Amino acid sequence: xxxxxxxxxxxxxxxxxxxxxxxxxxxxxxxxxxxxxxxxxxxxxxxxxxxxxxxxxxxxxxxxxxxxxxxxxxxxxxxxxxxxxxxxxxxxxxxxxxxxxxxxxxxxxxxxxxxxxxxxxxxxxxxxxxxxxxxxxxxxxxxxxxxxxxxxxxxxxxxxxxxxxxxxxxxxxxxxxxxxxxxxxxxxxxxxxxxxxxxxxxxxxxxxxxxxxxxxxxxxxxxxxxxxxxxxxxxxxxxxxxxxxxxxxxxxxxxxxxxxxxxxxxxxxxxxxxxxxxxxxxxxxxxxxxxxxxxxxxxxxxxxxxxxxxx
Amino acid sequence: xxxxxxxxxxxxxxxxxxxxxxxxxxxxxxxxxxxxxxxxxxxxxxxxxxxxxxxxxxxxxxxxxxxxxxxxxxxxxxxxxxxxxxxxxxxxxxxxxxxxxxxxxxxxxxxxxxxxxxxxxxxxxxxxxxxxxxx
Numbered sequence: 335x336x337x338x339x340x341x342x343x344x345x346x347x348x349x350x351x352x353x354x355x356x357x358x359x360x361x362x363x364x365x366x367x368x369x370x371x372x373x374x375x376x377x378x379x380x381x382x383x384x385x386x387x388x389x390x391x392x393x394x395x396x397x398x399x400x401x402x403x404x405x406x407x408x409x410x411x412x413x414x415x416x417x418x419x420x421x422x423x424x425x426x427x428x429x430x431x432x433x434x435x436x437x438x439x440x441x442x443x444x445x446x447x448x449x450x451x452x453x454x455x456x457x458x459x460x461x462x463x464x465x466x467x468x469x470x471x472x473x474x475x476x477x478x479x480x481x482x483x484x485x486x487x488x489x490x491x492x493x494x495x496x497x498x499x500x501x502x503x504x505x506x507x508x509x510x511x512x513x514x515x516x517x518x519x520x521x522x523x524x525x526x527x528x529x530x531x532x533x534x535x536x537x538x539x540x541x542x543x544x545x546x547x548x549x550x551x552x553x554x555x556x557x558x559x560x561x562x563x564x565x566x567x568x569x570x571x572x573x574x575x576x577x578x579x580x581x582x583x584x585x586x587x588x589x590x591x592x593x594x595x596x597x598x599x600x601x602x603x604x605x606x607x608x609x610x611x612x613x614x615x616x617x618x619x620x621x622x623x624x625x626x627x628x629x630x631x632x633x634x635x636x637x638x639x640x641x642x643x644x645x
Numbered sequence: 646x647x648x649x650x651x652x653x654x655x656x657x658x659x660x661x662x663x664x665x666x667x668x669x670x671x672x673x674x675x676x677x678x679x680x681x682x683x684x685x686x687x688x689x690x691x692x693x694x695x696x697x698x699x700x701x702x703x704x705x706x707x708x709x710x711x712x713x714x715x716x717x718x719x720x721x722x723x724x725x726x727x728x729x730x731x732x733x734x735x736x737x738x739x740x741x742x743x744x745x746x747x748x749x750x751x752x753x754x755x756x757x758x759x760x761x762x763x764x765x766x767x768x769x770x771x772x773x774x775x776x777x778x779x780x
Contacts, residue, residue, distance in 0.1 A: 501650050511651045518658040525665040532672040536679050543683045550690035563689055566696035569758055577753055599762040 341440045343487045348428055349459040361434065362492060363442045364449075367464060367473040369428070370420035371397045372446050374469060376413050382406060385415050393419045400424075407447065407495045409469065418444055422500045436501060446471045447495035455479040456486075572602060575645045579604055582626050586619060595638075602645040611639040699756045706757065706780045707733075713751045719744055724774075732760065737774040745772055752778070 342359060347366035375392060379385055389404035397419055405418040429436065445464060449456070455465035455474070463476050546552065553559050576599060583606055588594070591610035598605045608619060616639050620632055623641070631642040698705075710733055713719075714726055722744035727734040740748075745764070752759065761777040 501652070511655065514655060515651075515658060518655070518662055522658065522662055522665060525662070525669055529665065529669050529672055532669065532676050536672070536676045539676070539679045539683050543679070543686055546683075546686055546690050550694050552686075552690055552693070556686070556689075559689055559693065563693045563696070566693065566700060569700055570696055573756070573758060576759065580753065593766065595766040597762070597764045599759065 343490060343492070344434070345445075345458060345485060345487060346425070346428060346432070346434075347458055347462075349461060350432075358435075358438065360438050360440045362440050363429075363434075364487070364490075365420070365425065365442060365444050366458060367445050367471055368462075369425055370418050370444055370446075372444070372470060373417050374409065375415055375417055377415060378413065382408060382415070385417065389417055389419070392417055403497070403500060405444075405495075405497050416446060418446070418497075420497070426499055426501055436499070439499075441492065441496045442499060443492055443496050447493045448490055454483050456483050458485050572645055576604070579628060579643055579645070582623060582628065586622055588619070589615060592619075604641075604643040604645070606641050606643075608639045608641075610637055612637070700758055701780060703780050706778075709755060710757070710778065713748070713755075716747070716751070718747050722748070724748070732777055732779045735774065735776040735778070739767060739771050740774050741771050745774060748774075752776075 340360075342361045343364065344361045345364050345366065346369065348368055371393065373392065373396075377385055377388070379388075385406050386404065389406060390402070393402065393404070400421050401423065402419040403422050405420070406415050408415055425442070426436065429439070449464060449466070449471045450469070452464075452466055452471075455463045457463045457476060458473075461476055462473050463479055464471050464473055465479065466472075547554070553562065580599075583594075583597070583604075586594075588608065589610075589612075592615075593609050594606060595609045596605070596607035611619070611634070613634060616632065616634055619639060620630065620641070623630055623643075628643055633640040633642075707728070714724060714735075722737055722740045724735060724737045724740070724744075727736075735748075737745075749764075758779040759776065760779045761775070763773075763775040765773045767773055
């Protein structure tokens with residue numbers, strides 16, 4: 335407790351004037367008996383850990399309803415324990431009311447453990463005193479005791495029996511907290527695993543994409559590659575169309591005197607001439623081609639039908 | 646009393662959880678984009694490679710053309726060929742209709758880029774031919 339001696343020692347009591355305890359430095363706190371419930375019990379158990387498991391049951395139905403935390407320590411006698419129940423929120427509210435920040439609190443002790451060796455009654459506020467009865471530090475009205483001294487904390491050496499206040503204990507119980515935290519850790523782990531997997535997959539696909547460029551000798555930008563593809567697609571489509579139209583023209587059923595005398599293809603324009611075509615018979619050639627979806631221009635002169643087809 | 650507050654730990658875990666969800670969502674979106682980009686690049690690469698192989702493989706085109714032109718059935722057709730750096734000019738002032746049919750059907754059925762074609766009938770059995778094939 336050498337460490338704690340560095341800090342100021344304060345007695346926390348709900349009946350002490352609010353401003354009197356205002357501190358801005360680290361402090362050790364001794365809780366007034368009015369802030370906790372205490373029992374001295376004899377239990378046939380071997381360890382303090384086993385006692386702690388029993389604490390809620392030991393206080394059941396003997397203290398008012400509330401959200402309690404429990405503490406215990408062994409008395410000087412074997413199998414005898416001091417057991418405590420206290421409301422974290424009630425203590426924390428009182429600390430805040432008295433302008434004591436939680437971050438300034440070094441340790442919190444029960445009056446029971448720190449005043450266990452007092453011989454006389456001690457006045458703790460205007461109306462109440464504490465004194466030791468059957469090893470229990472009890473709170474009594476001042477008027478009950480005639481011989482009483484003032485509270486003197488300067489000679490107190492703090493014991494090892496201290497508690498940790500749970501600031502949000504009334505909202506989240508320890509069991510729930512561990513449950514929620516464990517579930518969240520599992521979820522976080524799962525998310526991290528999935529994130530790692532997604533990142534790896536993305537990296538793998540990126541590498542494969544880079545390999546495509548080298549395997550197919552693509553240009554460095556997709557803009558260039560698209561332009562080249564468009565150029566070849568245009569050539570391919572025109573060649574397919576040219577061959578299709580040529581096939582349609584060659585498949586025309588001509589009359590006995592009708593002959594194809596000229597065919598040319600240049601700059602995506604097909605020109606074809608038929609000789610010996612009667613003026614009233616031009617329609618069978620034109621309509622045969624138009625029925626295939628070919629758009630054409632026709633000129634008829636001197637028994638010659640000239641067709642122009644733009645691809 | 647400087648123990649870390651459990652609520653702060655839960656809040657921290659919740660923040661980490663939310664950040665991870667956001668990151669995972671972003672990563673999944675990026676992955677979808679990368680997959681789509683890979684797929685489109687692969688399609689483009691395959692198409693481009695196939696088209697280039699068909700229309701721009703100079704060696705193969707030349708070899709294939711020479712094989713057609715040296716065919717025995719076309720020997721009597723008096724076909725004149727003129728290879729240029731990016732094209733081949735084929736001319737025949739008087740080609741019989743059988744040779745013309747053979748030549749045209751062979752060229753049309755291969756994937757050559759026929760840039761120009763001119764056929765003029767001379768008489769019932771022969772014609773004049775002029776043709777340019779590019780690569």
